Amino acid sequence: MIFHYNILFRIIYWIIGSIVILWLLFFFVHLFVPTQRLNDVSTLAADISDHLFGEVQAQKRDYPRGQSLDAVQIWIDACYPPGVAERTNAEKNLNSQEIIVYRNLGNLVFRMGDDQSTASKVIEAVQSNGNILSIALIGLGMLTTIFSAINSSEIGTGSGNVAITVKILAIVFPALVTAVASLNSIYANSEIAARKARMNSSMIGLATDMSTGLLGKPCIGVENKVEDVVKLAKDWNQKYSDILSSSLVSLGTGQGPSAPQKK
Structure with a gap:
């Protein structure tokens, strides 16, 4: 009877140990190795990783910048066309200050769109990693309780x-539970997600202010003086800098300043 228990526990030991090791191995691969690069190295490993974490990967997508930011970009493109030939012709009727204003607004829209997309992807990654690691913690916690009870019997x-x-x-x-909990604090940090969410919300508010200030107005000229647009552009750039500063200040604390402070 003891012999049969010996064989049974050895089988259980190796099966559970192999599953845990393989799961952790593919989880690290999922975190650190891009899908395309993994597919180039080993299609089998890429298929296994996709099977384990395919639902998470399927949710990843490119995020739009938002209607307000797109509306600002449309206004800029109408006044300062993106095409080389069209832009060259448009610049013939613009002075240097007007060209600088258009380029500054275009650069601001690009940076805001990039920041919004990055923040959204970080939030999604934190949520996905949190779901995976939570499942791992539940499973390992259950096994820890079971074997601790058996050890006491x-x-x-x-x-x-x-x-x-x-x-x-x-x-x-228990050691694996500690290791996974440490990974959870790094790759599923709720403070990071909250900080990115606040920054994303502030960017959306700024984009709304920009679209409200520009839509319905003509291009820079007699009816829309360059001085007025310059004043708006300075204010928007300052707000953008304040948003980034607030996000950096909140890093590691989970809290930012109560209100953006003008420099």
């Missing part, structure tokens, strides 16, 4: 192979 006493296997697993699983 008659099966875990003595110096036989079965007892030694149980004692090893009773040590290994």
Whole structure:
């Protein structure tokens, strides 16, 4: 009977250990190796990773900049066309200050769109990693409880192979729980997601202010003086800098300043 218990626990030991090691291996691959590069190295490994985390990867997508920011870009393109030939012709009727204003607004829209997209992807990654690691913690926590209970029972006493296997697993699983919990604090940090969400919300508010200030107005000229647009552009650039500063200040604290402070 003891012999059968010995074989059974050895089988369980190797099966559970192999599953945990393989899962952690593919999770690290999922975190650090781009899907395309993994596919170039090994299509089998890429297929396994896609099977384990395919639902998470399928949710990843390119995020639009938002209607307000697109509306500002449309206004800029109408007054300062993006095409080389069209822009060259448009610049013939513009002075240097007007050209600088258009280029500044275009650069601001590009940076805001890029920041919004990056923030949204970071939030999605944190949520996805959090879901995966939470499932891992639940499973490892259950196994830790089971083997801790077995270790305290008659099966875990003595110096036989079965007892030694149980004692090893009773040590290994709590260590894995600690390791996964540490990974959870790094790759599923809710403070990072909250900080990016606040920044994204502030960017959307700024984009709304920009679209409100420009839509319905003609291009820079007699009816829309360059001085007025310059004043708006300075204010928007300052607000953008304040948003970035607030995001950096909140790093590591989870809290930013109560209101943007003018420099």
